[in-house]
Amino acid sequence: MDSVNSFSERPAYDFIIIGQGLAGTVLTHTLLERGKRVLVIDEGNVSSCSKVAAGLFNPIVFKRLTKSWMIDELSPVAENFYGGLEQKLGSRLFSPRELVKLFTGDNEKQFWIKKAKEEGLKNYLSGTIEKNNFPEAIKNSAGAGKVKNAGQVDVKKMLDLSRDFFKEQGILLEERCSYTDIIVKSDSIVYKNNHAKKIIFCEGYQTTENPWFNWLPFKLTKGEIITIKLETAGFNINSLSGSLSSGWLSENSVLIKGIFIAPVGDNTYKVGATHNWEELNETPSEKGRQELIRNLDQVLNVPYKIIAQEAGIRPAVQDRRPLIGFHAEHHNLLVFNGMGTKGVMLAPYFAAHFAGVLQGKEILSKEVDILRYWPKSVVGTGN
Ligand SMILES: Cc1cc2nc3c(=O)[nH]c(=O)nc-3n(C[C@H](O)[C@H](O)[C@H](O)COP(=O)(O)OP(=O)(O)OC[C@H]3O[C@@H](n4cnc5c(N)ncnc54)[C@H](O)[C@@H]3O)c2cc1C
Structure with missing residues (x-):
């Protein structure tokens, strides 16, 4: 040294x-x-x-359907940085993703349609309302909207x-x-x-x-995340295979409905994340696991097994x-x-x-x- x-x-x-x-x-x-x-x-x-981070790059605040803070400035710098780092380290780190926001009902859908027409959001919200293109595997009747210009970094x-x-x-x-x-x-x-x-x-x-x-006024938040693998045994995965490569569970799409379901390859997905301001430790908990399973089961119709559970503390600020x-x-x-x-x-x-x-x-x-x-x-x- x-x-x-x-x-x-x-x-x-x-x-x-x-x-x-x-x-x-x-x-x-x-x-x-x-x-x-x-x-x-x-x-x-x-x-x-x-x-443990899922590494998602999401330009939208879903609650209000507004742009994330400074996104127009952050986005090009981030793309440039991760692109340069890929060259330097000789490996792919950034993957473009479509975020598929599953609507909970008609109100959410109408609000999306209205916001997608706003000039400043056109780069990020697709105005086309999607129908469930994978009903065998995903529970969704209200349709979905897609977020453009999103991505995922393999942080680990x-x-x-x-x-x-x-x-x-x-x-x-x-x-x-x-x-x-x-x-x-x-x-x-x-x-x-x-x-x-x-x-x-x-x-x-x-x-x-x-x-x-x-x-410094941190407002620390514990976050938990599980990794699931879709169970193909006993399930007619062959009928799904086309949809798995091109539908909402494909390797380019991240499903959003309270939680995110983000692909990491080989029928495996990261599902998260919880927000807990009280129990500030990095130990995965049964409570966190159950919360994620509950939310996941409202979206997914395919059997899966949990292959990992992780936790971290986010350095969030007031x-x-x-x-x-x-x-x-x-x-x-x-x-x-x-x-x-x-x-x-x-x-x-x-x-x-x-x-x-x-x-x-x-x-x-x-x-x-x-x-x-x-x-x-x-x-x-x-x-
Ligand atoms: C479950 C979960 C999911 C997340 N998903 C996303 C996501 O999808 N997209 C996104 O943008 N963000 C996500 N985040 C948030 C993201 O992880 C954080 O913004 C980011 O990781 C913070 O990085 P950091 O380097 O500041 O802190 P840390 O990751 O905590 O890194 C601090 C480093 O400092 C080292 N260190 C600390 N003290 C010392 C010391 N005294 N001596 C030597 N080393 C020390 C630690 O070992 C560690 O390596 C997620 C977070 C969690 C918990």
Whole structure:
């Protein structure tokens, strides 16, 4: 590992990044692309949020049928980022998807038809109402609408391949960073024997333990997800096979009705996700499993078996905006966090924005700047 001792004048790294979840991984690639020297520290098992994520990229808020926050800006940056990363890591990570929103009744259908005519939504909501094209397998009589320009990122694969890449580059320390090992100097930081200009915490929900950033107003949410495999034995799957490759359960479609049913290949689907603000742990629960089964059984008519159940804690925030920026008193302590339920869409855009800020080319957006929450009694500008 490249590091310098205390006699060196120039820190070996521009940035030490704590955490190789979705946020830390995207930010590290972004900074490396800009020629920055980065050291990543992640033990691998401290939290599992990114590893269990379904990776959906959904441009619509279904409750009100409005565009997701900043989607027109986020979308092209995300597409560009994941496309570039696929080239760099030599593997497919992003797949375009159609989101098939199953209507619960006529009111929902009429509301969809009205919204699909709005100028700003035409890129995302198809105005054509779909009839159930797979009645043997899907319970739906009210029809469905399709969301265009959606997608799915294989987050786990992206993290695993990135980890290998960082290892090959010799820029990954596989350990848990203890805060007591960090020495904060006026213009640099030292972690064990590693000197850097700045340290960026990308620790997901673990930031609640961070002595410099534990004041950030997270609204953590436990999420559970199951993986199911359609049971073909004892069921006339042959009559379904055509529909499985082209219908609503095909590998391009994600069904939405309260839950999502998202394909991962080989008749296997991720089904999720729950939202629990009380039981903040990463242990799969019977309650979460039953909730998902209940919702799934209202949609699916095909026998299935559950082959996995996972849980994670989303680093969601009170005002649903990312938490990015500089500690008000120690300007070499930074944070890149708060991706909440939408890390896949948010991380590439805000990593690029933050990198621009760190290069002195952009001014940090007030909407995501952590200083919007800094206690009023303490004055600081951060950058
Ligand atoms: C069930 C579920 C489904 C989801 N589905 C989607 C989806 O479809 N689409 C979407 O966009 N988002 C989804 N999300 C949300 C998404 O997972 C999050 O936005 C994102 O993963 C947050 O990433 P993060 O890197 O900030 O945090 P984390 O994933 O928690 O990563 C933090 C990393 O930091 C490491 N770490 C923490 N502290 C230390 C330390 N002291 N030393 C070393 N390492 C440390 C941890 O080990 C971890 O690797 C889902 C979440 C859940 C739970």
